[in-house]
Amino acid sequence: MAMAELIPSSSSSLYTKTTSLQYSSQLSNVLSPRLSNQRRVCLKPRNSTIVCSVTSKEVQAPVSVKTEDPKKKPECYGVFCLTYDLKAEEETKSWKKLINIAVSGAAGMISNHLLFKLASGEVFGPDQPIALKLLGSERSLQALEGVAMELEDSLFPLLREVSIGIDPYEVFQDVEWALLIGAKPRGPGMERAGLLDINGQIFAEQGKALNAVASRNVKVMVVGNPCNTNALICLKNAPDIPAKNFHALTRLDENRAKCQLALKAGVFYDKVSNVTIWGNHSTTQVPDFLNAKIDGLPVKEVIKDTKWLEEEFTQKVQTRGGVLIKKWGRSSAASTAVSIVDAIRSLVTPTPEGDWFSTGVYTAGNPYGIAEDIVFSMPCRSKGDGDYELVKDVIFDDYLWNRIKKTEAELLAEKKCVAHLTGEGIAVCDLPGDTMLPGEM
């Protein structure tokens, strides 16, 4: 356990790394000004004879984007700046109303897979036109244009708008979904506390922006790590949006757990159901084999090797990302994107009878006795309306519960460590040293 003392000793190497965590939340707000105050970028449409006009809410008569407050929305891109009558298409094609989807870290590799899946219709369905709002950094702005160009060249019929920007207050305007993928990687020698602070500031800022400009029922999926606590920071900074709408992605862990159980049982992965990932997306995560089923039977009735279940299974799930990095030379962008698609589809399509899915959600009023006021991965079901309910009929034994308490303790410690970002006072960091999943950052 690496421990940042409440009153750091000047002789500790941790000192310089952790003092920055000891700001009050008020001071922190002063120190992390809005990105938009630093620089505002306006991209010129490449064909200047074409004007931007379509808003997300309704189709208007063509107007030039120049007549609008340029600070209010990000810039459209290329062919997506064109004026068209979507309402007419909604009628002729029986399309649903356009939805706005923001993706942060949009120039990164996970997004490079995800954006094309969103645009192809495989996530929200073949009758759901979408607008993609790409959030990047100043450094990635050219790359964002490259992504937008590739989206243009892909001719996806359902992709009606693409805009790019670096200010979350612009990019998150009216979004119904915010997929927050961008996060800073842990630098050499950086403690987990330092990572929590750096990324926490990003997610505090994005929470504020969502609170200010997003749809009042926006669904937020936090992928950037450490995702549970980033999601907590984000929702605390967005008090006007239901806390229930924020998710931390643990679906890749669930998918990996299903695959490993299938391998061990010698069945195809579609036979494995009811797998819960409990807790934090870190090495303390708890892949639950007690409630999981194979071909409708409890896993323990199919896999008799208790030692494997208790000792090897969890480790196999946790180390998967690291193994993959060694083999493939980069982190698992494609399967992460697939798991984001799975996570969204689980919320917009009804959960199959008797099954459930895992997602990190706010613990207010959970039936399991898990600490309140953290973001904790738990088993959920959805009617397909974007909302979810927690599954009640799960069982616990000592093994499972003890491990749940351990991941809960970690999340409570992380929460104390980001108190300056959640408006809850002075940060105190007492964290396990290295519970980041290998290959995840």
Added chain:
Amino acid sequence: MAMAELIPSSSSSLYTKTTSLQYSSQLSNVLSPRLSNQRRVCLKPRNSTIVCSVTSKEVQAPVSVKTEDPKKKPECYGVFCLTYDLKAEEETKSWKKLINIAVSGAAGMISNHLLFKLASGEVFGPDQPIALKLLGSERSLQALEGVAMELEDSLFPLLREVSIGIDPYEVFQDVEWALLIGAKPRGPGMERAGLLDINGQIFAEQGKALNAVASRNVKVMVVGNPCNTNALICLKNAPDIPAKNFHALTRLDENRAKCQLALKAGVFYDKVSNVTIWGNHSTTQVPDFLNAKIDGLPVKEVIKDTKWLEEEFTQKVQTRGGVLIKKWGRSSAASTAVSIVDAIRSLVTPTPEGDWFSTGVYTAGNPYGIAEDIVFSMPCRSKGDGDYELVKDVIFDDYLWNRIKKTEAELLAEKKCVAHLTGEGIAVCDLPGDTMLPGEM
């Protein structure tokens, strides 16, 4: 025009680069032995208690892969080595019979997008189970395992088998589709003739392998550049497979052309139809605006700017890849994968009434008067059975025909330059110096 002389001068810097092209086809065969003779790689399934058993043709009782000739099929991977009863699933799920799809260059970025699209069902449909056979090189074998791991973790229900290998004679066994993406990039200072030779040898080898072991009606999509002539080499080395089954990918060019016409006309890209890319996938390609339509009207009636159509439009299509590389820092993997999906879907779904698509195909018996016995991109329609027919009702004017003759001349020159690989004697290279599309290699 860079010209490789028939009898090279020893003072020419071209000399050393082009002498290797002057082998007879017989000698060339001696000099390019089968990869499989050099080294054969056997991957151990990670869980040794699980055996490989499902063949592509029918489901058999479980047998160990060890009892089969290990040279006859590539190794299965992880969960995809499991025994299962697909026939039962075909009955309960109304699934079609499993098809085998080979992808070369499987560890590369284009494949990293394409494989997940194939596995998700978006290419062949939600009732078509597939087996993916990944062809890589010795160097990329670890990366191939990483790709297979990510495919495992994605839990695609339709993906029933994944195998990986480096010997095309193993990987192409019984494949119904071969998507040939892998090719060597042009090294510094390499002439196009050198590139044709290096890649031509790969595609000659793969053609021989397809001829020996693939399904008798395999459809072959050549993506690796120079793709037209690679496709010609491949089909010449596979005399037992109909030449009509070989395609060179020009769909990304078609998609880009549609997008540029849409931008210029100020309409959404779904209004643009009947766009043909004629000829070679190189800078001599001819995006046809004479036959193309916007909202059902001839392009020339909608875009009155003839100077733009004749001078800027083609250049915009051709330079797109280069612009993208500058912005994005890498080549257009995602949109290339989308265009491969489009190209395949155009063959397995009926072409919409009145429209067509472009693909580079063998010119035997074409109605346009284009030289026979080359691979030339032309307008096609399909009934959705994997086959196609050429569109007859296209018109030509002097501008279009002159440009078609130029790209035809280039392809005839490329053909002479690879005569040693097509069994047609001594290679003679007289090629334009630099007609590679920027950013495509």
